[in-house]
Amino acid sequence: MKNIFQYCKMFCNFDLDYLSIRTHAPGQSAYNPVERSMSTLSQKLAGITLPIDKFGSHLNSQGQVTDLELAMKNFRYAGEALCTFWKRDPIFGKPVIAQYTDQKNSPFDDILFPGSENINESAVPWQWIENHTKICQYSLDIKKCEDSSCCSPKRHEEAAVLLAENDGFLPPVTKRKDGHFLNLLHILEYCDKLKIPGNDAHCPSINADTYERLCCSECDAYFPTLSMVAQHKKIQHPK
Structure with missing residues (x-):
């Protein structure tokens, strides 16, 4: 959760309308052009x-x-x-800037969230996470909410209207019949929203039984870990 907390703080610090973090699935990072270009750093x-x-x-x-x-x-x-x-040699003709950073330094330490008084200062209140994020196995999406006391007005209304087709978030990764994956923006524009699969539904490491356990039994909200499901139920569906 530490990385998620830092991305939430970065989102607030820069007053972003939307932030999407995507990672390669295990074994697929070799196809990442950025990682391939950085291989020269290992060679040195x-x-x-x-x-x-x-x-x-x-x-x-x-x-x-x-x-x-x-x-x-x-x-x-x-x-x-x-x-x-x-930093001795360039990559693709561009200079490499490398600087050691003390682990104690964090640019977002002064970011505080409403309701964070009673929790660890480095953490983000779970209710804020519920209202602003969509967390999956290989992605994290953060959006502004509609509460003016919490988030400032969105800068790009057209993008907000498009994302509103899926509760303000980019849609889940969706596979076509030929096995290829669809463009997320095209899904919002052209696809039948009722046919969009659930988050991580195409993740090969999650079978049907596990997927069912990762969905809230009360509201069907999906989370990538059982601990997040438990936290969601504790906050959203207290008994």
């Missing part, structure tokens, strides 16, 4: 060994960290060394 590290104890050992005989400050100092040295290698 072939045969290079970075010392784990540049400024002294921070581990005991069991491999446990005994000096956190020294551990971070050693880790920073390794990170800065990697940046030095990576």
Whole structure:
């Protein structure tokens, strides 16, 4: 959930109308042109060994960290060394910018949500997630709600009207009869909405029994994990 929380905070920080995060399914990242172009970064590290104890050992005989400050100092040295290698050569003629970033720094730490007073400051209230997100196995979509006290007016009304065909979200990934997948915007424009499958319905790792368990028994809302289903029922359908 940490990544989801950060994307929610980024969405609010930049006052976006809509944010869609998509990932490749397992085994499919090799077809990602961005990852292929970054393969040269791995090639630069072939045969290079970075010392784990540049400024002294921070581990005991069991491999446990005994000096956190020294551990971070050693880790920073390794990170800065990697940046030095990576920014030497361009990718597709473009310069590579690599900079070590301290893990303690987060650009969205000051983003607070209504109702977050009684939870971990790094978390996002579940009700906000319910009202603004659609979470699937390989995607996360975040939209503005209609509550003016929560979200500012949408900038692009035409896009909002189109997305309203599916409750403000892009439709689920949908497979054609020939096995190929449809363009999500074309689905909203031209397809029979009643025939759009459920979220992750075409995910091969989810069989029918599992899919049924991942849908709320009260309202049929889908979530990618059972813990999210339980949280949804606790908040939306308390008994």
